[in-house]
Amino acid sequence: MSSQTIQWFPGHMHKARKEIEEAIPKVDVIIEVLDARIPFSSENPLIKSFRGQHGDNDKPVVKVLNKRDLADPEMTQMWIEHLEKEQGVKAIAITTENINEVNKITELCRKLAPHREEMGKNIRTMIMGIPNVGKSTIINTLAGRSVAVTGNQPAVTRQQQRINLQNGIVLSDTPGILWPKVENPHSGFRLAATGAVKDTAMDYIDVAFFTVEYLKEAYPELIKARYNLDDELPETEIELMEEIGRKRGCLRGGGRVDLHKASEILINELRNGTLGQITMERPEMITEELVNVAIEAEIKKEQQIKKKEERRKRYLRNKR
Incomplete structure (x- = not known):
């Protein structure tokens, strides 16, 4: 992802x-x-x-x-x-x-x-x-x-x-307004999956992979029923997307699956409710994600400070 x-x-x-x-x-x-x-x-x-x-x-x-x-x-x-x-x-x-x-x-x-x-x-x-x-x-x-x-x-x-x-x-x-930057990358994918941002703002395949990975864990029965899949779902999201693509005839020459076409089908069926009644996030899940976002932001901040210090030292060495 x-x-x-x-x-x-x-x-x-x-x-x-x-x-x-x-x-x-x-x-x-x-x-x-x-x-x-x-x-x-x-x-x-x-x-x-x-x-x-x-x-x-x-x-x-x-x-x-x-x-x-x-x-x-x-x-x-x-x-x-x-x-x-x-x-x-x-x-x-x-x-x-x-x-x-x-x-x-x-x-x-x-x-x-x-x-x-x-x-x-x-x-x-x-x-x-x-x-x-x-x-x-x-x-x-x-x-x-x-x-x-x-x-x-x-x-x-x-x-x-x-x-x-x-x-x-x-x-x-008021006009519908987004905030300047969606800090939580998971939220970015969910906004894209449900159609809150224009389809050009994110990659369709990335959004579909994120979505199917969540659905596989949270709503496996809906996925099986909609795409007529066997009892055991594939382990990885790419294998699952390929299976959905095959079931829907999204094939290119040589029998290869057209992942973009399969992604469009999945996202559209999520948006219009054909997949079933689905909620993409739970309160406890969000709490965990926000903790991770805060940790990543802190790591990024420390790296920036370190780079700044290294540049300063390099500048002082060159000045001698």
Whole structure:
């Protein structure tokens, strides 16, 4: 597996960040839309800084785990409980196919800002989320009309807009923004696998290898059933991808498997739910990954200090 990290921060995203920072003081509740399949990896760490950057208590936030119909229900419940351990956070799992579920978001906003209603004022909310988590569809459902552009591509919304829901809640929409650099390489792969970043940002085969390695351990029965594989799955991800390719007729001359074509099939079937209800990460798994990321960052820092010291010594020797 490649250890590459995503760095994807187009100009409009930088502009959006500045606009959000300016608007946050006038917001009562933040609504953050997450992908239920990757609740941690689709959580934007910039939002944590937006919530607490004005010296007062952190802004309350509703974490909306969208696309729950594509995620593992048991894992989704586990993530809701995990997210709600944080003060001022309420979490809800929805699918935009169910209007009643979407409308429950406004109920949670009222619970988090009761003082606004008591004063007879609108609750001012701001909806955020990384690209392609279904934010615009949620806005249109809440508004009861088409006010936000939707599309199955990352970064469709390009500018902020303010929408009065006519029910005591005003909603500010924001462009889907990624943070400047995804530090956890595992999160980078999960974002790519679920379609949060453009397919050109990462290598399809790398993403498929990462995905199939996880699925082999976490959801072996779904893999066997979907690709009609025998009881014993191949040990390595490359052998498994080749087996999937053969089952799907992804063959080149000489009977060789076209891994790129097989990778596209796997990723597309993960994204559209054909593989089954799958969650790509668990809370305890993330804790372990973050520890490893911190260790690697410390090692890298020490290496940089060492190189800097060696350069300084070399410079002093040459100066003599």
